[in-house]
Amino acid sequence: MIDRNCPDAIEPVLKLLDGKWTLLLLRDLFNGIKRFGELRRSLHPISPKTLTERLRLLEEQGIVTRTLYPGVPLHVEYELTERGKRLQPIFAAMRAWAQSELTCPGKQADTWDTAAAE
Amino acid sequence: MIDRNCPDAIEPVLKLLDGKWTLLLLRDLFNGIKRFGELRRSLHPISPKTLTERLRLLEEQGIVTRTLYPGVPLHVEYELTERGKRLQPIFAAMRAWAQSELTCPGKQADTWDTAAAE
DNA sequence: CAGAATCCCTGATGATACTG
DNA sequence: CAGTATCATCAGGGATTCTG
Numbered sequence: 001m002i003d004r005n006c007p008d009a010i011e012p013v014l015k016l017l018d019g020k021w022t023l024l025l026l027r028d029l030f031n032g033i034k035r036f037g038e039l040r041r042s043l044h045p046i047s048p049k050t051l052t053e054r055l056r057l058l059e060e061q062g063i064v065t066r067t068l069y070p071g072v073p074l075h076v077e078y079e080l081t082e083r084g085k086r087l088q089p090i091f092a093a094m095r096a097w098a099q100s101e102l103t104c105p106g107k108q109a110d111t112w113d114t115a116a117a118e
Numbered sequence: 119m120i121d122r123n124c125p126d127a128i129e130p131v132l133k134l135l136d137g138k139w140t141l142l143l144l145r146d147l148f149n150g151i152k153r154f155g156e157l158r159r160s161l162h163p164i165s166p167k168t169l170t171e172r173l174r175l176l177e178e179q180g181i182v183t184r185t186l187y188p189g190v191p192l193h194v195e196y197e198l199t200e201r202g203k204r205l206q207p208i209f210a211a212m213r214a215w216a217q218s219e220l221t222c223p224g225k226q227a228d229t230w231d232t233a234a235a236e
Numbered sequence: 237c238a239g240a241a242t243c244c245c246t247g248a249t250g251a252t253a254c255t256g
Numbered sequence: 257c258a259g260t261a262t263c264a265t266c267a268g269g270g271a272t273t274c275t276g
Binding site for chain 3 (some may be wrong): 257271275
Binding site (some may be wrong): 153154155158166167169170186190191192193194 | 257258259260261262
């Protein structure tokens with residue numbers, strides 16, 4: 001039976017990572033500091049509105065930092081906080097599963113276990 | 119720069135786990151075989167429609183199995199496949215992060231790093 | 237360049253009632 | 257019990273335009 005205290009409570013994490021672009025956005029940031037435009041291009045076709053929203057939320061959660069470099073044209077950088085970087089294992093686990101279960105380009109595994117793929 | 123081949127491709131996983139209830143549903147199944155009604159109560163207030171939809175999708179992906187035990191009243195059991203059970207590390211990583219970063223009931227950590235909590 | 241402001245729209249989900 | 261069938265809903269996103 002579940003430990004309804006807290007140990008099993010992934011809800012907060014789910015809420016944090018919720019949103020169509022959040023995980024993809026974070027993945028990008030794991031590759032280093034990014035500017036707004038970079039993220040926008042990388043996450044294309046995300047809308048600037050959505051990108052801003054997601055970044056703001058992550059900022060509030062202490063997952064990313066926003067650094068403004070005054071001047072014209074504007075220069076803003078987004079970077080993962082230490083707290084944010086600690087999300088790494090989650091991505092690692094996802095990649096691991098993807099690699100072992102999704103047969104990238106070349107593999108033949110497609111034999112699940114209970115199979116019956118129509 | 120990112121390895122645009124496949125290694126970094128978490129998209130399929132994200133798609134698989136997408137949906138408001140999917141992760142919560144899977145978490146329940148990690149606690150053992152469940153019947154439709156059990157899941158419904160546990161995930162309350164999920165609607166039967168949504169629960170069915172999610173279960174069907176997971177079934178198609180080879181993540182869960184549906185077993186029908188003929189008779190009246192009906193008896194249907196849902197269980198994780200081996201493939202599904204291999205998603206475990208993802209949950210583990212989420213729980214780990216939640217425990218270390220979200221200060222369950224008693225803790226005081228709330229000091230992120232770049233702080234500046236409003 | 238980085239957003240803010242608007243308006244719009246669709247798809248995931250909810251609510252409810254019914255059935256084998 | 258375990259769904260299916262319908263209809264209604266709404267929030268997350270999208271598209272576009274504008275500005276410091």
